[in-house]
Amino acid sequence: MRKIEFSPDDIKQLRAESNRHSHPIVRRRMGALLLKSEGLGHGQIGHILGISQPTLRAYFDLYLQDGVEALKHLNYQGKANLLLERKAEIIEALEADPPATLKQAQARIEAATGLHRSLPQVREFLKKTKFGGGK
Numbered sequence: 001m002r003k004i005e006f007s008p009d010d011i012k013q014l015r016a017e018s019n020r021h022s023h024p025i026v027r028r029r030m031g032a033l034l035l036k037s038e039g040l041g042h043g044q045i046g047h048i049l050g051i052s053q054p055t056l057r058a059y060f061d062l063y064l065q066d067g068v069e070a071l072k073h074l075n076y077q078g079k080a081n082l083l084l085e086r087k088a089e090i091i092e093a094l095e096a097d098p099p100a101t102l103k104q105a106q107a108r109i110e111a112a113t114g115l116h117r118s119l120p121q122v123r124e125f126l127k128k129t130k131f132g133g134g135k
Helices: 008-020 024-037 042-049 053-066 068-072 087-096 102-113 119-128
Strands: none
Touching (some): 008 024, 008 068, 024 042, 024 053, 024 068, 042 053, 087 102, 102 119
């Protein structure tokens, strides 16, 4: 088990951020370190928070590296939206033969680009373009 020293200010910040931070991953990270500061074992912390031991160790490493602030940084960049990347091509295809339904739009997008997307994804794409009813 790792020995980590926590300052009173860090404990205060961990307590506050584990409850109020806007992102659930950051809240979970803060909660893990807060439980560690209270002397709970790694197995108990993992069980309480539903996280694996490697994840828990990663949280500890972040804290040891740069303190509480390091726990707030999320490096997830998300996935590229291929529909938006090919927007011009899709709009051209839809303007040539405007769809009356989402299923028609889905079929025309797939025919034009080879990209099969779910109906909710097609709806969202149409909302973000001029086909979204003026939005």
